[in-house]
Amino acid sequence: MADLKKHDTPLLNELKKGPFPSFVDDLETRANSGVQCCYDLLGQLELSYNHKETHWKHGGIVGVFGYGGGVIGRYSDAPKEFPSIAHFHTLRVNQPASKFYNSRFLRKLCDMWDHRGSGICNFHGSTGDMILIGTSTDQLEPTFYDLSHQFDMDLGGSGSNLRTPSCCMGKARCEFSCLDTQAITYDLTMTYQDELHRPAFPYKFKFKTSGCPNDCVAAIARACTSIIGTWRDNIRIDQKAVQAYIGGELKPNAGAFSDRDWGAFDIQKEVIDLCPTRCMWMDGNELKIDDRECTRCMHCINVMPSALRPGVDCGATILNGAKAPILEGAQMSTLIIPFMKMEYPYQEFKDYVELMWDWWMEEGKNRERLGELIQRQGLAHYIIDILGREPIPQHVREPRSNPYPFWKEEEVPGGWTRSLEDFRKRHAA
Amino acid sequence: MIDTSMYKDDPGYNIQELLDKPYDPELADREYNPDKPMAGRLTDQGPPHFEQFFPEVIKKNYGKWLTHEFLQSGVIKYTSETGDVMWVVRCATPRLVTTNLLREIADIADKFCEGCCRWTTRNSLEWHVTDEGTLKELIEFLNNLKHPGGSYKFPIGGTGAGITNIVHTQGWIHCHTPATDASGMVKSVMDDMFEYWNSHKLPAKLRISMACCLNMCGAVHCSDIALLGIHRKPPFVEDDRITGVCEVPLAIAACPTAAIKPATVELADGKKVKSVRVKNERCMFCGNCYTMCPAMPLADEEGDGVAILAGGKISNRITRPSFSKLIVPYIPNELPRFDSVCKIVRQIVEAYEKGANKYERLGDWATRVGWERFFEQCNLPFTDKSIDDYRLAYDTYHTTTQFKWSSHTDKMM
Amino acid sequence: MAVDKEELKEKIVEFATKKSKFKSKMYIKDLYKADPDAKPREVKNAANELVREGRLEFFSSGSTTMYGVPGFGKSEAQQFEGEE
Ligand code: HEM
Ligand code: HEM
Ligand code: HEM
Ligand code: SF4
Ligand code: SF4
Ligand code: SF4
Ligand code: SF4
Numbered sequence: 001m002a003d004l005k006k007h008d009t010p011l012l013n014e015l016k017k018g019p020f021p022s023f024v025d026d027l028e029t030r031a032n033s034g035v036q037c038c039y040d041l042l043g044q045l046e047l048s049y050n051h052k053e054t055h056w057k058h059g060g061i062v063g064v065f066g067y068g069g070g071v072i073g074r075y076s077d078a079p080k081e082f083p084s085i086a087h088f089h090t091l092r093v094n095q096p097a098s099k100f101y102n103s104r105f106l107r108k109l110c111d112m113w114d115h116r117g118s119g120i121c122n123f124h125g126s127t128g129d130m131i132l133i134g135t136s137t138d139q140l141e142p143t144f145y146d147l148s149h150q151f152d153m154d155l156g157g158s159g160s161n162l163r164t165p166s167c168c169m170g171k172a173r174c175e176f177s178c179l180d181t182q183a184i185t186y187d188l189t190m191t192y193q194d195e196l197h198r199p200a201f202p203y204k205f206k207f208k209t210s211g212c213p214n215d216c217v218a219a220i221a222r223a224c225t226s227i228i229g230t231w232r233d234n235i236r237i238d239q240k241a242v243q244a245y246i247g248g249e250l251k252p253n254a255g256a257f258s259d260r261d262w263g264a265f266d267i268q269k270e271v272i273d274l275c276p277t278r279c280m281w282m283d284g285n286e287l288k289i290d291d292r293e294c295t296r297c298m299h300c301i302n303v304m305p306s307a308l309r310p311g312v313d314c315g316a317t318i319l320n321g322a323k324a325p326i327l328e329g330a331q332m333s334t335l336i337i338p339f340m341k342m343e344y345p346y347q348e349f350k351d352y353v354e355l356m357w358d359w360w361m362e363e364g365k366n367r368e369r370l371g372e373l374i375q376r377q378g379l380a381h382y383i384i385d386i387l388g389r390e391p392i393p394q395h396v397r398e399p400r401s402n403p404y405p406f407w408k409e410e411e412v413p414g415g416w417t418r419s420l421e422d423f424r425k426r427h428a429a
Numbered sequence: 430m431i432d433t434s435m436y437k438d439d440p441g442y443n444i445q446e447l448l449d450k451p452y453d454p455e456l457a458d459r460e461y462n463p464d465k466p467m468a469g470r471l472t473d474q475g476p477p478h479f480e481q482f483f484p485e486v487i488k489k490n491y492g493k494w495l496t497h498e499f500l501q502s503g504v505i506k507y508t509s510e511t512g513d514v515m516w517v518v519r520c521a522t523p524r525l526v527t528t529n530l531l532r533e534i535a536d537i538a539d540k541f542c543e544g545c546c547r548w549t550t551r552n553s554l555e556w557h558v559t560d561e562g563t564l565k566e567l568i569e570f571l572n573n574l575k576h577p578g579g580s581y582k583f584p585i586g587g588t589g590a591g592i593t594n595i596v597h598t599q600g601w602i603h604c605h606t607p608a609t610d611a612s613g614m615v616k617s618v619m620d621d622m623f624e625y626w627n628s629h630k631l632p633a634k635l636r637i638s639m640a641c642c643l644n645m646c647g648a649v650h651c652s653d654i655a656l657l658g659i660h661r662k663p664p665f666v667e668d669d670r671i672t673g674v675c676e677v678p679l680a681i682a683a684c685p686t687a688a689i690k691p692a693t694v695e696l697a698d699g700k701k702v703k704s705v706r707v708k709n710e711r712c713m714f715c716g717n718c719y720t721m722c723p724a725m726p727l728a729d730e731e732g733d734g735v736a737i738l739a740g741g742k743i744s745n746r747i748t749r750p751s752f753s754k755l756i757v758p759y760i761p762n763e764l765p766r767f768d769s770v771c772k773i774v775r776q777i778v779e780a781y782e783k784g785a786n787k788y789e790r791l792g793d794w795a796t797r798v799g800w801e802r803f804f805e806q807c808n809l810p811f812t813d814k815s816i817d818d819y820r821l822a823y824d825t826y827h828t829t830t831q832f833k834w835s836s837h838t839d840k841m842m
Numbered sequence: 843m844a845v846d847k848e849e850l851k852e853k854i855v856e857f858a859t860k861k862s863k864f865k866s867k868m869y870i871k872d873l874y875k876a877d878p879d880a881k882p883r884e885v886k887n888a889a890n891e892l893v894r895e896g897r898l899e900f901f902s903s904g905s906t907t908m909y910g911v912p913g914f915g916k917s918e919a920q921q922f923e924g925e926e
Contacts, residue, residue: 011765013578014765014766015765016576016580017580018617018621019584019623020523020581020584020616020620020623021582022576022580022616023525023616025578025580026523026530026576045601048601050764052733053729054601054604054605054607054728055601056603056604057723058606058719058720058723059902062902065470066466066470067900068890073902074603090603094475095476096477096478097479099548100482100483100547101482102448102482103535103544103546104445106531106538109528111451111452111454113528119527119529120528121531123522123524123548126646128550133602133603141457141466142458142461143457149457149460150447153441153444153474153477154472154473154474154475158905158907159900159903159907160869160905160906166550171431171491172479172487173494173507174494174497180492183431186476190436190439190475197472199890201870204906213744213745213746214744214745215745215750217550220651220750221651221743251498253590254497254589255498255499257787258501258502258589258629259590260629260630260631262787270787270788276748296745298744298746302746305496330650330752332752345435358882361883362882364871365871366872367906644905676867683903717903721903
C-alpha cells in the first residue's frame with residue numbers, strides 16, 4: 001500500500017459538507033482502504049473542476065464477444081497523471097425487474113467487482129441497468145464470464161439494440177397497480193434477448209411499464225413503447241372510508257401533505273372540483289362517479305387511497321414514440337392502443353411488437369427513432385396500414401385544423417384517371 | 430403469490446444457491462480462453478427473476494395491498510387485505526456508489542430487513558420491515574450513520590409533497606461530452622433543498638432532474654425542474670491530427686444537423702491534408718462528432734454551463750403530462766458548489782411554494798397564473814432564448830389577446 | 843421466399859469489404875443493400891452470425907452500434923491509446 005498516491009482535492013472537499021450523502025466521501029473512503037483508482041478518479045475530477053472541462057475520451061468498444069451492446073469505452077486524456085484510470089470502461093448489467101436485491105447478491109457482486117474493476121458503480125443508470133464503472137479492456141471478458149457463470153446474470157442493452165426494459169414496483173408494493181409490471185418486464189426481456197444483445201434496429205428501442213397512470217417510471221416520456229396500466233370497469237368505492245376522509249379520521253393523500261396546514265379536508269374542493277372531467281358528485285352521503293366520463297387520471301384515488309381503488313377489469317394502454325430531443329425535438333408517447341389485456345404469454349402484445357418492429361426495421365432511416373418515423377410517415381398510416389387498427393377519436397387530442405388530408409386514389413369513386421374529352425364536352429375550353 | 434412456474438427453466442429463475450458459493454476470482458482465468466471465446470460461453474441468460482429477491486411479506490402479499498400511508502417524510506406504512514402490515518423507509522443515495530457503501534447496505538439489510546432492499550427509479554434506497562420495533566431501531570440507526578465529512582449516508586425522506594431524489598447522468602465522472610458535472614451539482618442542489626427532501630410542505634410533488642449534455646441520458650425533459658448542461662461553442666478541428674486518429678466520413682456522418690463538411694486544408698508546414706470544416710451556425714453542440722472523432726473536442730471552460738427548464742411533469746394526474754420549458758438559458762459553471770444554480774432553483778421552489786394551490790404541480794401553477802407572472806414571481810428575467818426557434822416552435826406562440834399585465838408590459842407603457 | 847443464409851453472409855462480407863475502403867463502419871441499414879431481396883431480420887441475423895465468426899465486428903458510436911470489417915479503419919489503439 002506504500003505506493004498509493006493521493007491527489008490534492010480542495011474543490012471536491014467542499015462537496016463533503018452539507019447533509020446530502022457525499023459521493024466524494026464515499027470515493028475517498030474506498031480510496032483510503034487501498035484503492036488507487038478512486039484517488040485517481042477524484043484527482044481527475046478535481047482537474048475537471050479546475051479546468052471546467054471533461055477529461056474523458058470515448059472509445060468504440062461495444063460489448064463482449066458477439067454482443068453489440070453492454071459496454072461503454074472510456075479513456076482518460078490525462079493518463080500520465082492518473083494511470084490507474086487510463087482505461088476505465090463501463091459495463092451495464094441487467095437489473096432484476098423493479099430493483100429488489102438481497103445481501104447475498106450484493107456482497108458477491110462486490111467481491112467480483114473489487115477483483116475485476118474499480119469497485120465503483122451506479123445504482124442505477126438512467127435506463128435501469130446496474131452500471132459497473134471502471135475497468136480495463138482485458139477485464140471485460142472475464143467480468144462477463146464471472147457474471148454469467150457465477151451469477152447467472154447478463155449484460156444490459158446499449159447502442160442500436162433493445163435497451164434493458166424497466167418498470168415500477170407494481171403489485172409488489174403498490175395497491176394502484178393494474179398490471180404485473182415486473183412479470184411483463186421479465187417476460188419481454190427474456191423473449192427479446194437477441195434484440196437486446198445484438199443490434200437489430202435503426203437506433204435504440206425502449207419498453208417501459210408503469211402499473212397505473214401515475215407513471216412512476218416515466219414510461220410516457222422515455223419509452224418507444226410505453227405500457228401503462230388502466231381499467232375498463234368502475235372505480236371501487238368504499239363509502240365508509242369516504243366518510244372517514246370527510247370526517248378527518250383518515251389523512252388525505254395518505255399523509256403526503258402532513259407538514260403544512262392546509263385546513264380541514266374539503267372533499268368538494270380537493271377532489272370533486274379538481275376532477276378534470278367533473279364526473280364525481282356527492283349524493284347525500286354517497287360519493288358517486290360517472291365512470292363512463294372518467295379519464296382515469298388517478299387524482300381522486302391518490303387523495304383517498306383507502307376509499308377508492310382502480311377497477312378489477314385491468315389491462316394496459318399502449319403508447320408509442322417517446323424520445324429525447326435530438327434530433328426532431330422531444331416527443332412524448334402518443335396513444336395507440338387504448339386497452340389491451342396483459343396476461344401471460346402476452347401473445348397479443350408480442351404480435352403487435354412484431355408488426356411495429358418489422359415496419360421500423362424496413363422503413364426507419366439510420367438513427368431514426370420509432371417516434372420520428374411515425375411523424376415522418378404519419379400516425380394514421382401507422383395505426384391503420386401497419387397495425388391494422390381502426391382510427392378512433394382517442395388517437396388525437398383534437399382533429400386536425402387544416403383540410404389537407406392526402407386522399408388516396410382508391411378512396412375516390414372512379415379513381416384519378418378520367419377522360420378529358422368528356423370533361424371538355426361539358427365545358428368549353 | 431405470483432405464479433412463476435413458467436419460468437422455472439430460465440437460467441436466472443433461482444440463483445440463490447449460486448450466490449451462496451463464494452466468489453471464485455480465478456474461475457475465469459482458468460476457464461476462459463481468449464483464442465476460443467465461444468468455448469464454455471454462456472450468453473442470453475437475461476436478468477435474474479425478480480421474485481427471489483422479494484422479502485417474504487411481499488411474496489405473500491403480492492397484488493393484495495389495500496392502502497398506504499406516509500407516517501412522516503420517507504416512512505410509508507402498507508396494509509394488505511391479508512391483514513399484514515409492512516413499513517418502508519426511503520433514503521437518498523447519490524447513485525454513484527462504491528462497493529464499500531454497497532457492503533454497508535448489505536449489512537443493514539441483514540441486520541433489519543431479512544437481507545432485502547430495493548432501489549427506486551430515482552436512485553433512492555428502500556428498506557422493508559414488518560414490525561414497529563424494528564422500524565424504530567432502523568430509523569434511529571440510519572439517522573446516526575454519517576460520512577467522515579458529516580453528511581448523512583442514508584438520509585430518510587423523499588415521499589409525498591416534497592422534493593425527491595434527483596435523477597442524473599455521469600458528468601465529468603465518466604462521460605466525454607458533458608458540459609458540466611452531474612454528481613457535484615446534484616449534491617449542491619440537494620444540500621440546499623434538503624428541507625424539502627425530508628418534509629411534506631410543498632403544494633405537490635416536485636421532481637428535479639439533471640442531465641449533463643443535450644443527449645439527455647437522464648431524460649429531464651418532463652421534470653418540474655430540469656438542470657441541463659449545455660455547450661455553446663462548436664467543436665475544434667485538429668487538422669494535423671485528424672487523419673491519424675479518425676475517419677473523416679464517419680465524423681461527417683455523425684453530425685445530426687449535417688454541419689460538418691469535408692475540406693482539404695494546408696497545414697503550417699505546407700502539407701495538404703483531408704480534414705473537415707464545421708458550419709458553425711448549424712452546430713447544435715451535441716458532441717456526436719467528438720464521439721466518432723477524438724480530434725474534434727467540444728468542451729470549453731467559457732462556453733459550457735447550465736440551463737434551467739421548469740414546469741414539466743410525467744404523471745397523468747389531473748392534467749396531461751408536459752414538457753419542461755426553458756426558463757434560464759445559461760448559467761456559467763461555478764465550482765465547486767454551483768451557487769447560482771442553487772440560488773435560482775430556490776427562487777423557483779419558494780415562489781411555487783408560496784403561490785400554488787394544494788395538489789397543483791409547478792407547471793400547472795405557472796399555466797394558471799400565466800408564464801408572465803411566473804417569471805415575475807420567481808424574480809427571473811425573461812430572455813429571447815425562451816422564444817422557440819427550433820422545430821415545432823409555433824406550438825408555443827401566443828395566439829390570443831388574453832394575457833396579463835406584468836412587470837414586462839409595465840416597462841413598455 | 844427466404845434467402846439462403848450462407849449466400850447472404852457471403853454477399854454481406856463482400857459488400858462490407860468493398861465499402862470499408864471508403865468508410866469502415868456501417869449501419870445495419872447499409873448492410874440491407876448487400877441483398878435487396880433479403881428481409882431486414884434475415885440481414886440482421888446473418889450479420890450477427892458473421893460477428894460471432896469474427897468476420898465482422900461491432901463498433902459503438904455511444905448511442906448506436908455499427909458494423910465494421912476487422913482490419914479496416916482506425917483501431918481502438920490508434921484512436922485512443924498510444925496515438926501520435
Ligand atoms: C443521441 C443521444 C445520446 C448519446 C450520443 C448518448 C451517449 C451516451 C454515452 C456516451 C454514455 C456513456 C456515459 C458514460 O458512462 O461515460 C451514455 C450513457 C447512458 N445513456 Fe446515453 N446518449 C444519448 C441519449 C440517451 C438517452 C435519450 C437516454 C435515455 C433516455 C440515454 C440513456 C443513457 C443511460 C441509461 C446511460 C448509462 C449511464 C447513465 O445512466 O448515466 N442516453 N449515453
Ligand atoms: C432538461 C431537459 C431534460 C431532461 C433533464 C430529461 C431527462 C430525462 C430522463 C431522466 C429520462 C429518462 C432516461 C431513462 O431513464 O431512460 C428521459 C427520457 C426521455 N426524454 Fe428527456 N429530458 C429532458 C428533455 C427532454 C426533451 C426536451 C425531450 C423531448 C422533447 C425529452 C424526451 C425524452 C424522451 C422521449 C425520453 C425517453 C427517451 C428514451 O428513452 O430514449 N427529454 N429524459
Ligand atoms: C406506493 C407507492 C407509490 C405511490 C402510491 C405513488 C403515487 C404517485 C402519485 C400519486 C404520483 C402523481 C403525483 C402527482 O402528479 O402529484 C406519482 C408520481 C411519481 N412517482 Fe410515484 N408512487 C409510489 C411509488 C413511487 C416510487 C417507488 C417511485 C420511484 C422512486 C415513484 C416515482 C414517481 C415519479 C418519478 C413520479 C412523478 C412523475 C411526474 O413527474 O409527474 N413513485 N406517484
Ligand atoms: S406507476 Fe402507479 S402502480 Fe406503479 S408504483 Fe406508481 S402509483 Fe404505483
Ligand atoms: S380518476 Fe380522475 S377523472 Fe376519474 S373520477 Fe377520479 S379524478 Fe375524476
Ligand atoms: S447526458 Fe451527455 S454528457 Fe451526460 S452522460 Fe449522457 S451523453 Fe454523457
Ligand atoms: S457538436 Fe454536434 S452539431 Fe456540432 S458539429 Fe459536432 S456533431 Fe455536428
